[in-house]
Protein backbone atom coordinates (compact mmCIF):
# COMPACT_ATOMS: atom_id res chain seq x y z
CA UNK A 1 0.00 0.00 0.00
CA UNK A 2 1.69 3.22 -1.13
CA UNK A 3 -0.94 5.78 -0.20
CA UNK A 4 -1.10 6.84 3.45
CA UNK A 5 -3.81 5.19 5.54
CA UNK A 6 -6.42 7.88 6.24
CA UNK A 7 -8.18 7.69 9.58
CA UNK A 8 -11.14 9.40 11.21
CA UNK A 9 -11.25 9.84 14.98
CA UNK A 10 -14.55 9.23 16.77
CA UNK A 11 -14.45 10.84 20.24
CA UNK A 12 -12.15 13.81 20.80
CA UNK A 13 -10.78 13.24 24.27
CA UNK A 14 -8.87 9.95 24.44
CA UNK A 15 -9.09 9.87 20.62
CA UNK A 16 -6.41 12.57 20.42
CA UNK A 17 -3.76 10.40 22.13
CA UNK A 18 -4.49 7.50 19.82
CA UNK A 19 -4.43 9.88 16.83
CA UNK A 20 -0.94 11.02 17.84
CA UNK A 21 0.15 7.38 17.92
CA UNK A 22 -1.28 6.95 14.41
CA UNK A 23 0.60 10.01 13.13
CA UNK A 24 3.88 8.65 14.52
CA UNK A 25 3.23 5.46 12.59
CA UNK A 26 2.89 7.33 9.30
CA UNK A 27 -0.90 7.26 9.11
CA UNK A 28 -2.93 10.37 8.38
CA UNK A 29 -5.69 11.85 10.54
CA UNK A 30 -8.17 13.07 7.94
CA UNK A 31 -11.17 13.98 10.14
CA UNK A 32 -12.18 14.16 13.77
CA UNK A 33 -15.72 13.74 15.08
CA UNK A 34 -17.37 14.71 18.34
CA UNK A 35 -20.90 15.91 18.92
CA UNK A 36 -19.48 18.40 21.39
CA UNK A 37 -18.45 21.15 18.99
CA UNK A 38 -15.99 22.88 21.31
CA UNK A 39 -14.17 19.61 21.81
CA UNK A 40 -14.28 18.79 18.11
CA UNK A 41 -12.85 22.23 17.31
CA UNK A 42 -10.02 21.82 19.82
CA UNK A 43 -9.13 18.43 18.40
CA UNK A 44 -9.22 19.69 14.84
CA UNK A 45 -6.81 22.50 15.80
CA UNK A 46 -4.46 20.09 17.56
CA UNK A 47 -4.46 17.55 14.74
CA UNK A 48 -4.73 19.97 11.82
CA UNK A 49 -7.77 18.45 10.11
CA UNK A 50 -11.48 19.26 9.63
CA UNK A 51 -14.16 18.12 12.06
CA UNK A 52 -17.70 16.77 11.83
CA UNK A 53 -20.26 16.50 14.61
CA UNK A 54 -22.08 13.30 13.64
CA UNK A 55 -20.65 9.82 13.41
CA UNK A 56 -22.70 9.03 10.31
CA UNK A 57 -21.05 12.04 8.61
CA UNK A 58 -17.60 10.77 9.60
CA UNK A 59 -18.32 7.41 7.99
CA UNK A 60 -19.31 9.15 4.73
CA UNK A 61 -15.83 10.68 4.39
CA UNK A 62 -12.96 9.39 2.27
CA UNK A 63 -11.23 7.53 5.10
CA UNK A 64 -9.82 3.99 5.35
CA UNK A 65 -10.43 3.45 9.03
CA UNK A 66 -11.83 4.79 12.28
CA UNK A 67 -10.31 5.22 15.72
CA UNK A 68 -13.29 4.39 17.93
CA UNK A 69 -12.82 6.38 21.16
CA UNK A 70 -16.36 7.36 22.12
CA UNK A 71 -17.97 6.32 25.41
CA UNK A 72 -16.53 3.08 26.83
CA UNK A 73 -19.93 1.37 26.80
CA UNK A 74 -20.75 2.22 23.16
CA UNK A 75 -17.85 0.88 21.11
CA UNK A 76 -19.48 -2.21 19.62
CA UNK A 77 -22.22 -0.20 17.94
CA UNK A 78 -19.64 2.23 16.53
CA UNK A 79 -17.36 -0.58 15.32
CA UNK A 80 -20.23 -2.40 13.60
CA UNK A 81 -21.32 0.77 11.75
CA UNK A 82 -17.73 1.44 10.65
CA UNK A 83 -17.26 -2.09 9.32
CA UNK A 84 -20.60 -1.87 7.48
CA UNK A 85 -19.34 1.35 5.89
CA UNK A 86 -16.17 -0.43 4.72
CA UNK A 87 -13.75 1.06 7.28
CA UNK A 88 -11.05 -0.62 9.35
CA UNK A 89 -11.53 -0.24 13.11
CA UNK A 90 -9.16 0.50 15.97
CA UNK A 91 -11.46 0.18 18.97
CA UNK A 92 -10.87 1.50 22.46
CA UNK A 93 -11.66 -0.52 25.57
CA UNK A 94 -14.07 -2.23 26.20
CA UNK A 95 -14.89 -4.11 23.00
CA UNK A 96 -18.46 -4.95 24.03
CA UNK A 97 -20.82 -4.00 26.83
CA UNK A 98 -23.14 -7.03 26.70
CA UNK A 99 -22.77 -10.65 25.62
CA UNK A 100 -25.18 -9.92 22.79
CA UNK A 101 -22.83 -7.21 21.54
CA UNK A 102 -19.92 -9.65 21.78
CA UNK A 103 -21.69 -12.09 19.45
CA UNK A 104 -22.79 -9.33 17.07
CA UNK A 105 -19.33 -7.78 16.94
CA UNK A 106 -17.61 -11.10 16.21
CA UNK A 107 -20.07 -11.77 13.40
CA UNK A 108 -19.72 -8.25 11.97
CA UNK A 109 -15.93 -8.70 11.80
CA UNK A 110 -16.29 -12.14 10.20
CA UNK A 111 -18.65 -10.62 7.61
CA UNK A 112 -15.92 -8.16 6.57
CA UNK A 113 -12.88 -10.37 5.89
CA UNK A 114 -11.00 -7.61 4.04
CA UNK A 115 -11.20 -5.18 6.93
CA UNK A 116 -9.12 -5.09 10.10
CA UNK A 117 -10.70 -4.91 13.53
CA UNK A 118 -8.00 -4.26 16.12
CA UNK A 119 -8.79 -4.03 19.81
CA UNK A 120 -6.69 -1.13 21.09
CA UNK A 121 -5.74 -2.65 24.45
CA UNK A 122 -2.51 -0.77 25.13
CA UNK A 123 -1.35 -2.28 28.43
CA UNK A 124 0.30 -5.37 26.87
CA UNK A 125 2.68 -2.90 25.21
CA UNK A 126 4.26 -1.41 28.30
CA UNK A 127 7.95 -2.18 27.80
CA UNK A 128 7.92 -4.46 30.87
CA UNK A 129 5.07 -6.53 29.44
CA UNK A 130 6.79 -6.82 26.07
CA UNK A 131 9.89 -8.09 27.92
CA UNK A 132 7.89 -10.56 30.02
CA UNK A 133 6.30 -11.92 26.84
CA UNK A 134 9.77 -12.42 25.37
CA UNK A 135 10.91 -14.23 28.54
CA UNK A 136 7.82 -16.42 28.66
CA UNK A 137 8.06 -17.33 24.99
CA UNK A 138 11.72 -18.35 25.43
CA UNK A 139 10.20 -21.43 27.11
CA UNK A 140 12.66 -21.45 30.00
CA UNK A 141 10.02 -20.52 32.60
CA UNK A 142 7.90 -23.52 31.74
CA UNK A 143 4.16 -23.92 32.09
CA UNK A 144 2.09 -20.92 33.19
CA UNK A 145 0.29 -21.69 36.46
CA UNK A 146 -0.77 -18.44 38.17
CA UNK A 147 -0.99 -14.77 37.20
CA UNK A 148 -1.98 -11.37 38.50
CA UNK A 149 -2.92 -8.13 36.83
CA UNK A 150 -4.13 -4.86 38.25
CA UNK A 151 -5.02 -1.36 37.15
CA UNK A 152 -5.18 0.98 40.12
CA UNK A 153 -6.42 4.46 39.34
CA UNK A 154 -8.29 6.29 42.09
CA UNK A 155 -9.93 9.43 40.69
CA UNK A 156 -10.42 12.40 43.01
CA UNK A 157 -13.64 14.42 43.11
CA UNK A 158 -11.77 17.25 41.41
CA UNK A 159 -10.57 15.04 38.53
CA UNK A 160 -14.02 13.51 38.17
CA UNK A 161 -15.28 16.96 37.14
CA UNK A 162 -13.28 16.28 33.96
CA UNK A 163 -13.17 12.50 33.55
CA UNK A 164 -16.78 11.97 34.61
CA UNK A 165 -17.99 15.32 33.42
CA UNK A 166 -21.75 14.73 33.71
CA UNK A 167 -23.52 13.02 36.60
CA UNK A 168 -24.69 10.30 34.19
CA UNK A 169 -21.22 9.77 32.65
CA UNK A 170 -20.16 6.13 32.44
CA UNK A 171 -17.28 6.59 34.88
CA UNK A 172 -19.83 7.54 37.56
CA UNK A 173 -21.96 4.40 37.23
CA UNK A 174 -19.90 1.64 35.54
CA UNK A 175 -19.84 -1.39 37.91
CA UNK A 176 -16.44 -2.15 39.41
CA UNK A 177 -15.73 -5.30 37.36
CA UNK A 178 -16.33 -3.81 33.90
CA UNK A 179 -13.19 -1.78 33.22
CA UNK A 180 -11.04 -4.89 33.31
CA UNK A 181 -9.13 -5.16 30.05
CA UNK A 182 -6.00 -3.29 31.22
CA UNK A 183 -5.67 -5.87 33.98
CA UNK A 184 -6.24 -9.12 32.08
CA UNK A 185 -4.87 -8.25 28.64
CA UNK A 186 -1.14 -8.35 29.47
CA UNK A 187 -1.53 -11.73 31.19
CA UNK A 188 -3.37 -13.15 28.17
CA UNK A 189 -0.91 -11.71 25.67
CA UNK A 190 2.19 -12.82 27.58
CA UNK A 191 1.00 -16.37 28.17
CA UNK A 192 -1.22 -16.98 25.14
CA UNK A 193 -4.06 -18.19 27.36
CA UNK A 194 -7.71 -17.14 27.46
CA UNK A 195 -10.19 -17.04 30.37
CA UNK A 196 -12.87 -19.74 30.41
CA UNK A 197 -14.69 -18.87 33.65
CA UNK A 198 -14.78 -16.21 36.38
CA UNK A 199 -15.69 -15.67 40.02
CA UNK A 200 -15.80 -12.15 41.40
CA UNK A 201 -16.08 -10.18 44.62
CA UNK A 202 -16.88 -6.48 44.85
CA UNK A 203 -15.86 -4.23 47.72
CA UNK A 204 -19.13 -2.33 48.31
CA UNK A 205 -19.47 1.44 47.78
CA UNK A 206 -17.58 3.15 50.58
CA UNK A 207 -19.62 6.07 51.91
CA UNK A 208 -16.60 7.23 53.95
CA UNK A 209 -14.31 7.50 50.92
CA UNK A 210 -14.56 11.08 49.66
CA UNK A 211 -13.73 10.04 46.06
CA UNK A 212 -16.60 7.55 46.04
CA UNK A 213 -19.18 8.13 48.80
CA UNK A 214 -18.47 11.86 48.76
CA UNK A 215 -18.78 12.11 44.99
CA UNK A 216 -21.52 11.64 42.38
CA UNK A 217 -20.45 8.04 41.81
CA UNK A 218 -23.19 5.47 42.25
CA UNK A 219 -20.91 2.47 41.62
CA UNK A 220 -18.36 0.59 43.74
CA UNK A 221 -14.66 1.33 43.87
CA UNK A 222 -12.90 -2.01 43.72
CA UNK A 223 -13.43 -5.59 42.63
CA UNK A 224 -11.40 -8.78 42.37
CA UNK A 225 -12.02 -11.25 39.54
CA UNK A 226 -10.58 -14.74 39.63
CA UNK A 227 -10.21 -16.16 36.14
CA UNK A 228 -9.80 -19.80 35.28
CA UNK A 229 -7.67 -19.96 32.14
CA UNK A 230 -7.89 -22.48 29.31
CA UNK A 231 -4.65 -24.20 30.37
CA UNK A 232 -5.88 -24.62 33.97
CA UNK A 233 -3.95 -21.63 35.35
CA UNK A 234 -5.60 -19.19 37.79
CA UNK A 235 -5.40 -15.42 37.35
CA UNK A 236 -6.38 -12.80 39.90
CA UNK A 237 -7.13 -9.34 38.59
CA UNK A 238 -8.14 -5.96 39.97
CA UNK A 239 -10.10 -4.13 37.27
CA UNK A 240 -10.02 -0.29 37.48
CA UNK A 241 -9.70 0.11 41.22
CA UNK A 242 -9.85 3.01 43.65
CA UNK A 243 -7.54 1.48 46.28
CA UNK A 244 -4.95 4.01 47.34
CA UNK A 245 -2.01 3.49 45.05
CA UNK A 246 -1.54 4.29 41.41
CA UNK A 247 -0.38 2.33 38.39
CA UNK A 248 -0.31 -1.25 37.30
CA UNK A 249 1.09 -4.61 38.40
CA UNK A 250 1.55 -7.90 36.59
CA UNK A 251 2.82 -11.25 37.76
CA UNK A 252 3.38 -14.44 35.79
CA UNK A 253 4.19 -17.56 37.80
CA UNK A 254 5.35 -20.66 35.96
CA UNK A 255 6.62 -24.16 36.69
CA UNK A 256 10.29 -23.14 36.64
CA UNK A 257 10.14 -19.54 37.78
CA UNK A 258 8.19 -16.33 38.09
CA UNK A 259 8.38 -12.76 36.84
CA UNK A 260 6.64 -9.58 37.89
CA UNK A 261 6.67 -5.79 37.95
CA UNK A 262 4.63 -3.31 39.88
CA UNK A 263 3.95 0.26 40.95
CA UNK A 264 7.30 0.44 42.76
CA UNK A 265 10.35 1.15 40.61
CA UNK A 266 8.83 -0.47 37.51
CA UNK A 267 11.72 -2.93 37.28
CA UNK A 268 11.12 -6.52 36.34
CA UNK A 269 11.94 -9.07 39.04
CA UNK A 270 12.51 -12.62 37.92
CA UNK A 271 13.03 -15.63 40.12
CA UNK A 272 14.25 -18.84 38.47
CA UNK A 273 13.99 -22.39 39.77
CA UNK A 274 16.00 -24.39 37.30
CA UNK A 275 16.10 -27.54 39.45
CA UNK A 276 13.87 -30.28 40.78
CA UNK A 277 13.04 -30.25 44.47
CA UNK A 278 14.39 -33.70 45.49
CA UNK A 279 17.91 -32.95 44.28
CA UNK A 280 17.76 -29.28 45.10
CA UNK A 281 21.22 -27.83 45.50
CA UNK A 282 21.04 -24.22 44.36
CA UNK A 283 18.91 -21.47 45.78
CA UNK A 284 16.51 -19.84 43.29
CA UNK A 285 18.30 -17.32 41.10
CA UNK A 286 16.76 -13.87 41.24
CA UNK A 287 17.41 -10.80 39.18
CA UNK A 288 15.93 -7.30 38.98
CA UNK A 289 16.40 -5.08 35.96
CA UNK A 290 14.87 -2.32 33.86
CA UNK A 291 13.36 -3.52 30.60
CA UNK A 292 14.30 -1.53 27.52
CA UNK A 293 13.05 -1.20 23.98
CA UNK A 294 15.45 -1.59 21.07
CA UNK A 295 16.80 1.78 19.82
CA UNK A 296 14.64 1.83 16.70
CA UNK A 297 11.47 1.57 18.81
CA UNK A 298 12.37 4.07 21.56
CA UNK A 299 10.21 6.68 19.75
CA UNK A 300 7.24 4.75 21.18
CA UNK A 301 8.10 5.92 24.70
CA UNK A 302 7.15 9.49 23.77
CA UNK A 303 3.56 8.24 23.65
CA UNK A 304 1.20 7.59 26.52
CA UNK A 305 0.88 4.41 28.58
CA UNK A 306 4.51 3.35 28.37
CA UNK A 307 4.45 3.40 24.57
CA UNK A 308 1.18 1.47 24.37
CA UNK A 309 -0.58 4.25 22.45
CA UNK A 310 2.12 3.95 19.78
CA UNK A 311 2.14 0.17 19.60
CA UNK A 312 -1.59 -0.39 19.16
CA UNK A 313 -1.34 1.83 16.09
CA UNK A 314 1.84 0.04 14.95
CA UNK A 315 0.13 -3.35 15.02
CA UNK A 316 -3.14 -1.98 13.60
CA UNK A 317 -1.24 -0.61 10.60
CA UNK A 318 0.77 -3.83 10.35
CA UNK A 319 -2.43 -5.87 10.02
CA UNK A 320 -3.82 -3.50 7.37
CA UNK A 321 -0.63 -3.43 5.31
CA UNK A 322 0.32 -7.12 5.53
CA UNK A 323 -3.11 -8.75 5.68
CA UNK A 324 -1.86 -10.76 8.68
CA UNK A 325 -4.22 -11.58 11.56
CA UNK A 326 -4.41 -8.62 14.00
CA UNK A 327 -2.27 -9.19 17.09
CA UNK A 328 -5.27 -8.31 19.31
CA UNK A 329 -8.21 -9.43 17.21
CA UNK A 330 -11.93 -9.31 17.90
CA UNK A 331 -11.97 -12.72 19.66
CA UNK A 332 -9.29 -11.61 22.12
CA UNK A 333 -11.05 -8.25 22.49
CA UNK A 334 -14.35 -9.82 23.51
CA UNK A 335 -12.60 -12.41 25.73
CA UNK A 336 -10.90 -9.54 27.59
CA UNK A 337 -14.14 -7.56 27.85
CA UNK A 338 -16.62 -10.34 28.72
CA UNK A 339 -14.89 -11.14 32.00
CA UNK A 340 -16.08 -7.76 33.34
CA UNK A 341 -19.69 -8.48 32.39
CA UNK A 342 -19.70 -12.06 33.63
CA UNK A 343 -17.70 -10.93 36.66
CA UNK A 344 -20.53 -8.58 37.64
CA UNK A 345 -23.04 -11.39 37.30
CA UNK A 346 -20.83 -13.46 39.58
CA UNK A 347 -20.44 -10.69 42.16
CA UNK A 348 -24.23 -10.28 42.28
CA UNK A 349 -24.69 -14.05 42.62
CA UNK A 350 -22.64 -14.88 45.67
CA UNK A 351 -19.42 -15.11 43.60
CA UNK A 352 -20.69 -18.14 41.71
CA UNK A 353 -18.87 -19.27 38.57
CA UNK A 354 -19.84 -17.78 35.21
CA UNK A 355 -18.41 -19.01 31.91
CA UNK A 356 -16.60 -16.92 29.32
CA UNK A 357 -17.90 -18.44 26.09
CA UNK A 358 -15.36 -18.97 23.33
CA UNK A 359 -17.09 -17.12 20.52
CA UNK A 360 -14.62 -18.45 17.95
CA UNK A 361 -16.89 -21.51 18.09
CA UNK A 362 -20.17 -20.77 16.30
CA UNK A 363 -22.14 -23.26 18.39
CA UNK A 364 -21.39 -21.19 21.52
CA UNK A 365 -23.06 -18.08 20.18
CA UNK A 366 -26.82 -18.75 20.23
CA UNK A 367 -26.99 -18.95 24.02
CA UNK A 368 -25.86 -15.31 24.22
CA UNK A 369 -27.28 -13.88 21.00
CA UNK A 370 -30.11 -12.08 22.82
CA UNK A 371 -28.33 -11.51 26.11
CA UNK A 372 -28.50 -7.73 26.53
CA UNK A 373 -28.21 -7.76 30.34
CA UNK A 374 -26.50 -4.50 31.30
CA UNK A 375 -26.25 -1.92 34.11
CA UNK A 376 -26.58 1.23 31.96
CA UNK A 377 -29.31 3.33 33.62
CA UNK A 378 -30.45 4.40 30.14
CA UNK A 379 -30.58 1.00 28.40
CA UNK A 380 -33.51 -1.27 29.23
CA UNK A 381 -33.06 -5.03 29.78
CA UNK A 382 -34.59 -7.87 31.81
CA UNK A 383 -33.41 -8.24 35.43
CA UNK A 384 -31.73 -4.86 35.32
CA UNK A 385 -28.80 -4.72 37.74
CA UNK A 386 -27.97 -1.61 39.75
CA UNK A 387 -24.50 -0.11 39.21
CA UNK A 388 -23.54 -0.97 42.80
CA UNK A 389 -23.80 -4.30 44.60
CA UNK A 390 -25.54 -2.51 47.46
CA UNK A 391 -28.32 -1.25 45.17
CA UNK A 392 -29.47 2.25 44.32
CA UNK A 393 -27.28 5.07 45.62
CA UNK A 394 -28.29 8.72 45.72
CA UNK A 395 -25.42 11.25 45.70
CA UNK A 396 -25.68 13.96 48.37
CA UNK A 397 -26.55 17.53 47.42
CA UNK A 398 -23.06 18.57 48.53
CA UNK A 399 -21.50 16.03 46.13
CA UNK A 400 -23.74 17.19 43.28
CA UNK A 401 -22.85 20.85 43.90
CA UNK A 402 -19.13 20.08 44.12
CA UNK A 403 -19.22 18.07 40.91
CA UNK A 404 -21.16 20.82 39.09
CA UNK A 405 -18.51 23.36 40.14
CA UNK A 406 -15.59 21.16 39.01
CA UNK A 407 -17.13 20.18 35.70
CA UNK A 408 -17.96 23.86 34.98
CA UNK A 409 -14.29 24.73 35.59
CA UNK A 410 -13.20 21.98 33.19
CA UNK A 411 -15.70 23.20 30.60
CA UNK A 412 -14.36 26.73 30.86
CA UNK A 413 -10.83 25.45 30.18
CA UNK A 414 -12.12 23.75 27.02
CA UNK A 415 -13.93 26.92 25.91
CA UNK A 416 -10.82 29.03 26.54
CA UNK A 417 -8.73 26.61 24.47
CA UNK A 418 -11.23 26.79 21.61
CA UNK A 419 -11.15 30.61 21.68
CA UNK A 420 -7.38 30.91 22.03
Ligand SMILES: NC(=O)c1ccc[n+]([C@@H]2O[C@H](COP(=O)([O-])OP(=O)(O)OC[C@H]3O[C@@H](n4cnc5c(N)ncnc54)[C@H](O)[C@@H]3O)[C@@H](O)[C@H]2O)c1
Pocket residue numbers: 010011012013014015033034035036039053054055069070071072073092093094120121122163305
Ligand atom coordinates in the same frame (compact mmCIF):
# COMPACT_ATOMS: atom_id res chain seq x y z
N1 LIG B 1 -6.62 2.66 26.79
C1 LIG B 1 -6.43 3.67 27.60
O1 LIG B 1 -5.39 3.82 28.20
C2 LIG B 1 -7.55 4.65 27.79
C3 LIG B 1 -7.36 5.86 28.49
C4 LIG B 1 -8.44 6.75 28.59
C5 LIG B 1 -9.67 6.43 28.00
N2 LIG B 1 -9.80 5.25 27.33
C6 LIG B 1 -11.05 4.90 26.67
O2 LIG B 1 -11.35 5.88 25.69
C7 LIG B 1 -12.75 6.04 25.56
C8 LIG B 1 -13.12 7.49 25.73
O3 LIG B 1 -12.82 7.92 27.02
P1 LIG B 1 -12.53 9.44 27.37
O4 LIG B 1 -11.66 9.45 28.55
O5 LIG B 1 -12.05 10.12 26.16
O6 LIG B 1 -13.90 10.08 27.85
P2 LIG B 1 -15.37 10.09 27.30
O7 LIG B 1 -15.89 8.72 27.26
O8 LIG B 1 -16.08 11.06 28.11
O9 LIG B 1 -15.24 10.71 25.83
C9 LIG B 1 -16.00 10.30 24.78
C10 LIG B 1 -16.14 11.43 23.76
O10 LIG B 1 -16.92 10.91 22.68
C11 LIG B 1 -17.94 11.83 22.34
N3 LIG B 1 -19.11 11.09 21.86
C12 LIG B 1 -19.72 10.07 22.51
N4 LIG B 1 -20.76 9.61 21.78
C13 LIG B 1 -20.78 10.35 20.65
C14 LIG B 1 -21.64 10.35 19.51
N5 LIG B 1 -22.64 9.49 19.38
N6 LIG B 1 -21.37 11.23 18.52
C15 LIG B 1 -20.35 12.12 18.64
N7 LIG B 1 -19.52 12.15 19.71
C16 LIG B 1 -19.74 11.29 20.70
C17 LIG B 1 -18.24 12.59 23.63
O11 LIG B 1 -18.79 13.88 23.36
C18 LIG B 1 -16.87 12.66 24.29
O12 LIG B 1 -16.18 13.84 23.92
C19 LIG B 1 -13.36 5.14 26.61
O13 LIG B 1 -13.70 3.94 26.02
C20 LIG B 1 -12.24 4.87 27.58
O14 LIG B 1 -12.35 3.62 28.16
C21 LIG B 1 -8.77 4.38 27.22
